[in-house]
Amino acid sequence: MLTIDSLSHRLSSYLEPAQISRVKHAYYYAEQAHSGQYRRSGEPYITHPLAVANILASIHMDHQSLMAAMLHDVIEDTGIAKAAITKQFGEQVADIVDGVSKLAKIEYETQAEKQAKNFQKMALAMARDLRVIVVKLSDRLHNMRTLGALPAEKKRRIAKETLEIYAPIAHRLGMNDWRIEFEDRGFSAMHPLRATRLHASLQQVRGNRKTLVEKIQAAIEMRLQREHIEGLVIGREKHLYSIYNKMRSKHKSFKEIMDVYAFRIIVEDIDTCYRSLGAIHNLYKPKPGEFKDYIAIPKENGYQSLHSVVIGTQGVPIEVQIRTKEMDELASRGVAAHWLYKSSGDDKPTSYGSYDRANRWIKRLLEIQQHTNSSVEFVENVKIDLFRDEVYVFTPNGEIIELPAGSTPVDFAYGVHTQVGNTCVACRINDRPAPLSQPLESGQKVKVITSEKSQPNPNWLNFVITAKARSAIRHYLKNQRHTESIELGKRMLIRALTNNNIHFEKLTGEHLKSLQDNTGCDSLDTMYERIGLGEIATVTITKILSPETSGNDNANTTSPITIDSADSLLISFARCCRPIPGDPVIAHLSSGKGMVVHRETCKNVSGLRSKNENISDISWSSTVEGEFLTQVRVEVKAERGIIASLATRIANTSTSIEGIQVDERDAEHSVITLTIEVNSRVHLANVMRSVRNMRSVESVSRPQN
Structure with missing residues (x-):
């Protein structure tokens, strides 16, 4: 059974006595804080922080991380404040503990939101001190090892979160041994029956493969000796979750995956890695396109190795990884190796790759x-x-x-x-x-x-x-929408005031403050934004300033709102009538969406007018830019290849086709509705003229709504 004394003995191999004393102090503090608390298994709660610290000791983490591991549940579970931990153990330890602790138990709408808030808090703490995530991962690792006492539903929830968040984080930090354990334990908790069956199949296959594995290993070792290369050759075993994932993602059977044999060669230096690769490629034929040099270009988590797939005797595929001892250490421990080398005092510059x-x-x-x-x-x-x-x-x-x-x-x-x-x-x-x-x-x-x-x-x-x-x-578009809605709202307000003989530039600070108060806006920009989004009608503003006004927002004015581009976030174009530059248009102010532009002849606009909806004059800028969607209705005689001929003819007018809909009227005639991009009515007229000249075309028109 693990005790603080046995842990102290383990720590003496790499920590100073004063540092070990600090870790023990943290243990006794946590033991007192958790007094009377028990885990679901019935053990005293302090056994969990002690086990977490022991996991960190196995990768030679520094004494402050071990102290934080002892104290990591104190803030969350015992009511002791961060300030008290800072006073006892220092700011750095308190910051790590606070980073690992969940947020105070406040109400959230969903479990997903609760988990997200806690992860977000931890991520921000990680940015200040990377040890936060290493302590959190060791906490999660011990929880995964002791899932047995939990109810099935909670087990699955923790396993799912582990597979979705913590295993990938361990992978990103280069901590491969932890990632594999997270994945296998998470898989067993999420899908116990599948894991059991896969494990049984794996045990059975291992026995059948043993002879061939030994034969390949002996051949590799003999070839390395012949080339005077000293190296350790290890047969690699695939872990359960890796096999399961490959079966699902690559739609392969268990037999197909297990037909590949994997070996790792560990040598002294980088030069020997490349010499070993040459020896292996002389022994077995390399498979084209299956070589990766992660030494020259390391993976994003700092992983370095040479990977090659070769074809052995009887056509057996063999995966080979070649790396140095240090690369192998880093592949297993990743970012944690930073503290390993710091504590041992070794001068190994590349050991900081994963950390950086x-x-x-x-x-x-x-x-x-x-x-x-x-x-x-x-x-x-x-x-x-x-x-x-x-x-x-x-x-x-x-x-x-x-x-x-x-x-x-x-x-x-x-x-x-x-x-x-x-x-x-x-x-x-x-x-x-x-x-x-x-x-x-x-x-x-x-x-x-x-x-x-x-x-x-x-x-x-x-x-x-x-x-x-x-x-x-998303951030840019949100800010752009905010800016555009303020600008549009201000233009709409000036226009409405001008129509009612009120000059915006003559409004005093008191007038503007009155508008803010009456519309419930905390600033003028907020008021303009809400006008631009259609949440406040300009007639409301004019009536505040001039109660006797008739609210005539729509009278003709010398400064109508203009459409400058097809890409405005606050001005959209109605799908019912699809207006394009040159069409007489009118705008409907829709709450939350801004201005929706219709053709003046659109039936929907007359319906909105009759309901006294927010209708506003709008016009096209003389410099309007962009491509606008519109539709062309083409009646044709049915013949082979007519759609292809039509598409080619339209493409020759420098026009993009966004959609084609075919309606067969009878055996000899069809109506084809094309959605195309044009920049003006002139452009559309050229397209329609070109289509009308086709032999099979009977009529071309623009649909009216």
């Missing part, structure tokens, strides 16, 4: 946090960021940028810098023009073309996959 990369990842978390509206959205973005394979692409200067598999040039642009992403307009991949939505592949050179006048396109959210890109685009 972890800090870069946490910096990225903070960027996501800044651009995220809610804690639940933050956690969802973090999950996307955690579950990913990487691709490695190059900037024009040769710098390597790591991105999730499936990333696009827009993700790349935001990976370089948020401002580069916000202003990107086009890209070149390997010096050739490419769409911004094209998935990137490792080894490609990417150049982003920017323009100061450009801004993020809402459509980018349909294909970007990095959390940083998604949150930055």
